[in-house]
Each structure stands twice: as structure tokens, then as C-alpha cells.
Amino acid sequence: MTQHEGITRRGLLGMVGTAAAAATVPLGGGSAAAQPDTGEVTVRMTVNGTATSLTADPRVTLLDAVRERLGLTGTKKGCDRGQCGACTVHVDGRRVVSCLTLLATLDGASVTTIEGLADGDRPHPLQRAFVDQDGLQCGFCTPGQIMSAAAVIAEGRARTDDEIREQMSGNICRCSAYPGILAAIRQARTEMR
Amino acid sequence: MRSYAFERPGTVTDAVRRAGSGSAFLAGGTTLVDLMKLEVMTPDRVLDINRLPLRGLDTTGGGLRIGALERMSDVAADPRVRRAYPVLGQALDLSASGQLRTMASIGGNLLQRTRCGYFRDVSTPCNKRLPGSGCPAIGGENRTHAVLGASGSCAATHPSDLAVALVALDAKVRLQGREGARTVDLRDFYLLPGDTPHLEHDLRPGELVTEVVVPALPWARRSTYVKIRDRRSFEFALSSAAVAVRLDGDTIVEARVAVGGMGTRPWRLTAVERALVGRRATEETYVAAAATAVEGTRPLRHNAYKPELMKRTLVRALLELEQTR
Structure with a gap:
């Protein structure tokens, strides 16, 4: 995480990732576009202490929501099947794999990702x-x-x-x-x- | 993932009223979300039941009642469970990973689908996933498949460790449907595959598992769960054994024995129980009793090791139980 003139690797990749997501990827997967619309779901939750409201397709996982909608790319997508643990976050203080957690189930929940673990500039x-x-x-x-x-x-x-x-x-x-x-x-x- | 409508029923009655063919109840999601991504399960409506009041452990009046939405890790950590039914706590501890135990519900654990690789791969036939399409496992890769209860249509094992322990304890499941509630012995709840392996349990359309009921069994304080697998952790059982034994001095007066990884459903072994009762609690007794377990086993090409492994797992479990005397 070396800083060069105020640009971090995470910041740069985060910007690129967000732009790409906005331009091309409908959240919920590649085959989503051709399928009938069954209604989006609005979820109010707290992410790393900040109140957030997201409206998304009910297929969207917490993993895709934090990475692609909130730009929190510290949480990694490994297997996307609950087998590798790279996407582990805390929901209401309990560890879960965010790839098998549907965003739609989290109304009212409190989520902590790796970005929310440090105390300001002091690492955990x-x-x-x-x-x-x-x-x-x-x-x-x-x-x-x-x-x-x-x-x-x-x-x-x-x-x-x-x-x-x-x-x-x-x-x-x-x-x-x-x-x-x-x-x-x-x-x-x-x-x- | 195919699209679906997402609903959050507010009460059990509401959930059951909304459920029907094409809908799926969502609790922890560790099976359903996985299988929806693989398109092995393609519900058109997902009913999120996590806010229903199906929580809590209750030991009043003896026995144990577990709300279907209790999470595996919470039940495993409950001191009442660990004290009265060690076999339950151990079976839960040895299941899945820490994250999945935190997420997965007790009801969902009992209803999780088989790990048969052909079932999970939509590019292959599977009688369980697509009735009448055939079973590639029976003539194909079947190292992990069942040696008890298989038919010419299906040899998939039931993957739950918890269910094996519960079957040994004569547990029941409480079900709620549109026509009311009923209670079914867990042992009878799971169906043999026969020609209809897509019918896995005695659950009517829209019925919801609301509670698991474990009868009082004071001598289950001496019970244990042994699990044998390819890895030391985070892996399904090749073989497992749930055993409980009541002793009078050195003599076995009652026994409960069930095995996992062997059958198309959790497999209670009453013949082994009978072979233990009335005999002295010695390794010779365990070996002789375990030998009766392999009667009726029918190995396939790659799982001929399983009957012997079942015997050894049973003997190990009974020997480990002696340590807790």
C-alpha cells in the first residue's frame, strides 16, 4: 500500500472498477439482462458505520454490492461459492461469506468489511x-x-x-x-x- | 442465476400461504444461493423467512426443542446441548466451516442437497435434478456414493452430519403447512430414492420445517460423533458414526447407533444396537457388533472401501466413548 503522490493502488483500481461496472455490468450476473424483471429490492443498512441505502436486483449478493456498488474492493471474490472464504465480512458482528449472502436479506443490518476494521489510520x-x-x-x-x-x-x-x-x-x-x-x-x- | 421474485413473509402463516410449487424458503442461504448460482435450483419466488419467530432452544419438560432458524454455530455452543447431547454438538462442530456454521440454519441443514458431483453439474444427466434423465454416477465416478439404500436410479448420499446424530436420538421434525401442523420422525422424513430420487423427503408442497424436537434421553450424556473425511476440516463425511451407550457396570443395556456417508439417507443401525445390548463393553463386542453393519451393503465400482470403513468408524466411536465413562 505504498502511496505515490496521493494515488493508491486501491484508489486507482477502485475508480477503474466503478467506471467499468457502471458502463457494462448489470448487477446480478451476465445473463440477467435477457430475463424478466421481477422487481428490485431496497435495503437500508450500515456499512462500516455509514448508513447506506441500496436498490438492487434480488439476486445481488452482498459481495457484489460492496465491491461494485460501494467501491469497497478490499473484499475479494474468490470462488463465489462459499468454499474459499476470500469474501468474508461481518454482518451484525458475525462472520459470513458475502458471496452466499443476498443483499436483499440485509435490511437493517450492520456490515463491516476489511475497510472498516482499522481505527482511522491505525491498523487493526x-x-x-x-x-x-x-x-x-x-x-x-x-x-x-x-x-x-x-x-x-x-x-x-x-x-x-x-x-x-x-x-x-x-x-x-x-x-x-x-x-x-x-x-x-x-x-x-x-x-x- | 435465474431471476426470481423476492418476498419477506411476516408470519409463519403468511410464509406457508405464499409458498407453493416454484417457491423456495430462504434461511441461511448456504445451500440455496449456491445451487441457484449453479442453476441446479431455479425457484421463481424466494421467500426470506429469517424474520419469522422460529428461534430459540427450549429444554423445559425434558428433551430439547430447537427452532428451525437457529444457526448451527449457536446450537453447537449452547451449554445445554453440549452437556445433554454431546453427539449433537460434535456433529455440528465437525460440519462445514466457521463462516457456514454461523450462517446455516438447523432446518436448512436437514434439507441441504446431496454433494453428488453430477447433481451439481447441470451439463450432465441426473435423476434427482431432472427426473428420468439417468444416473451417470452409478456407472461413473462413485467413490463418495452410497452403499446403503441406493437404487438403479440414484446412489447419492445425504450430506448432513447433524441429521445422523438426530436420527440416533429419535428426533422429530415439526412441520407447518396450510392444513395445519404435524410432527414426523426424522428417520421416516427422508425417503429412499427408489425410482423417484427427486422426492427426497416427506414434505408437502409449501410445508415449512418449524422446529426440531429431541426426546429426553438422559444417558445420551455419553454419546459421541466420529467423522472420517479426505481432509481434516471443512469436508463432507466419507464415513461417520453417531453413538450413545448406556452402561450398567460393564454391561451395555441400551445403545443408539447411526452412520453417515454410507446411505442415501441418515442410516440408523438397529442390528448393531441389538448386537451391543446385553454384552460387555469391550473392543471384541464392538468389532462383532460393527460386523453386522455391513449386511446389505452394495458397493459400486469405486466405493468398495466403504463397508470396511464403516466398521472401523463404528469401533473407533465406541472406543472413544469409553474415554468419557
């Missing part, structure tokens, strides 16, 4: 710990790993290495940074007490 203890402990290589799974781990620690289910491994089994890392991820969760567990 888990974000620091993943850097300290080399808990990543390519970084694609990292937002999901951190959101999942934050919930696991908060629930008190990170007591032993075996428990951490079991609780984190829904977050796949294809670079296999698992030893670093485990060490990072251990470090943050102590700091978050």
Missing part, C-alpha cells in the same frame, strides 16, 4: 500482525483471513493452535502462508485481550 492488531508475521504472500485471501480471524478471536475460539486451524478452515490460502497466518492470529489474540 490483526492487520499489523499479518505484516509482522508474514501472514501472506500474494495477499488475495488476506482480507478474508483477517475478517474471519477477528471474529474467531472475538468469540474466544482461538485458544489453541488446533482450534485456530479448525476455526480458520473456511479461509483457503493457495500460497500456503498458513504458518504465518497462525502466528499472526496468535500475536493478535494476545494484543486484543
Whole structure:
């Protein structure tokens, strides 16, 4: 996340992504356009502390809504089938895979994504710990790993290495940074007490 | 994903009134949203039931009643469940991943669809998905398929761990339909495939699972769930066993045994139970009783390992139970 003259990688990609989405992609998938309109749904929710209202096709997932409508691209789309955990966010404080969560079900909900975890410019203890402990290589799974781990620690289910491994089994890392991820969760567990 | 109308019924009565052929109830969404993306399920109306008052655990009057919309992780963590029915807590803990356990409801868990790869792949035939189209699994890839209850039309296993534990405990499901409520033994709720594998359970059109009822069984405090799978976590069972044993001294006086990963539905093994009762709780007894489990198994080309694995899973579960004596 090196900054060059005020432009961040995330900011630049975010702008490009938003423009592309607005120009071409009807939310809900490629084949949506040819199908009959069955009515959009309006959802009022809080995302990272900010009240938001979205109106969308009832097929839209929370994952697509945060990435393409709200420009919060920290949440990653990996498998899009609930198998990899890259899209993990918190809904009302509980960790869920946003790819299997329909936006339409979230009226009144409070959503936290990786962008909402830090305290202003101060990284969350888990974000620091993943850097300290080399808990990543390519970084694609990292937002999901951190959101999942934050919930696991908060629930008190990170007591032993075996428990951490079991609780984190829904977050796949294809670079296999698992030893670093485990060490990072251990470090943050102590700091978050 | 095909398009659908999205509705949020406000009451159970309203939900049941709106439901019918072509509609689907949505709870946690971990099965339905997945299968809608794959276009294996294509409802024209999705009824979001998450706001219905089908929550809570109740142990008054003995036994346990679980609201159908309770989430797997919450039921697993409940001290009353862990104390009185360890087999239930363990079966839930060993299911899916942390995120999916947080999302998935108890009712939805019981109604989740098979993991058969042909069922999930709309480019292939499947009698369960498209009645009469054929079963590629029976002559194809069938390493994970059933050795109990299969027909010439279907050999798909039932994937739920929770259902195996509940069948061992003689649990019932409470159903609400337009014509009223009824209660069905979970064991009879699941249907054998026969020539109609698309009919999976005794659920009338529009009926909703509202509650799971587990009868009082004080000796289920000594119960356990063992699950054998290709990975250590986040994987469906190749084989699993739910066992509960009541001892009088060293003698087994009552037993409950059910297995998963073996049958086209959760499979209660009353022959094994009978072979345990009246005998001393020793490894020899367990091995002899487990041997009766393989009677009637019919392996396919790639799953001939399953009967032996079932025996060993049962023996391991019974031995692990001794540790909690």
C-alpha cells in the first residue's frame, strides 16, 4: 500500500472498477439482462458505520454490492461459492461469506468489511500482525483471513493452535502462508485481550 | 442465476400461504444461493423467512426443542446441548466451516442437497435434478456414493452430519403447512430414492420445517460423533458414526447407533444396537457388533472401501466413548 503522490493502488483500481461496472455490468450476473424483471429490492443498512441505502436486483449478493456498488474492493471474490472464504465480512458482528449472502436479506443490518476494521489510520492488531508475521504472500485471501480471524478471536475460539486451524478452515490460502497466518492470529489474540 | 421474485413473509402463516410449487424458503442461504448460482435450483419466488419467530432452544419438560432458524454455530455452543447431547454438538462442530456454521440454519441443514458431483453439474444427466434423465454416477465416478439404500436410479448420499446424530436420538421434525401442523420422525422424513430420487423427503408442497424436537434421553450424556473425511476440516463425511451407550457396570443395556456417508439417507443401525445390548463393553463386542453393519451393503465400482470403513468408524466411536465413562 505504498502511496505515490496521493494515488493508491486501491484508489486507482477502485475508480477503474466503478467506471467499468457502471458502463457494462448489470448487477446480478451476465445473463440477467435477457430475463424478466421481477422487481428490485431496497435495503437500508450500515456499512462500516455509514448508513447506506441500496436498490438492487434480488439476486445481488452482498459481495457484489460492496465491491461494485460501494467501491469497497478490499473484499475479494474468490470462488463465489462459499468454499474459499476470500469474501468474508461481518454482518451484525458475525462472520459470513458475502458471496452466499443476498443483499436483499440485509435490511437493517450492520456490515463491516476489511475497510472498516482499522481505527482511522491505525491498523487493526490483526492487520499489523499479518505484516509482522508474514501472514501472506500474494495477499488475495488476506482480507478474508483477517475478517474471519477477528471474529474467531472475538468469540474466544482461538485458544489453541488446533482450534485456530479448525476455526480458520473456511479461509483457503493457495500460497500456503498458513504458518504465518497462525502466528499472526496468535500475536493478535494476545494484543486484543 | 435465474431471476426470481423476492418476498419477506411476516408470519409463519403468511410464509406457508405464499409458498407453493416454484417457491423456495430462504434461511441461511448456504445451500440455496449456491445451487441457484449453479442453476441446479431455479425457484421463481424466494421467500426470506429469517424474520419469522422460529428461534430459540427450549429444554423445559425434558428433551430439547430447537427452532428451525437457529444457526448451527449457536446450537453447537449452547451449554445445554453440549452437556445433554454431546453427539449433537460434535456433529455440528465437525460440519462445514466457521463462516457456514454461523450462517446455516438447523432446518436448512436437514434439507441441504446431496454433494453428488453430477447433481451439481447441470451439463450432465441426473435423476434427482431432472427426473428420468439417468444416473451417470452409478456407472461413473462413485467413490463418495452410497452403499446403503441406493437404487438403479440414484446412489447419492445425504450430506448432513447433524441429521445422523438426530436420527440416533429419535428426533422429530415439526412441520407447518396450510392444513395445519404435524410432527414426523426424522428417520421416516427422508425417503429412499427408489425410482423417484427427486422426492427426497416427506414434505408437502409449501410445508415449512418449524422446529426440531429431541426426546429426553438422559444417558445420551455419553454419546459421541466420529467423522472420517479426505481432509481434516471443512469436508463432507466419507464415513461417520453417531453413538450413545448406556452402561450398567460393564454391561451395555441400551445403545443408539447411526452412520453417515454410507446411505442415501441418515442410516440408523438397529442390528448393531441389538448386537451391543446385553454384552460387555469391550473392543471384541464392538468389532462383532460393527460386523453386522455391513449386511446389505452394495458397493459400486469405486466405493468398495466403504463397508470396511464403516466398521472401523463404528469401533473407533465406541472406543472413544469409553474415554468419557
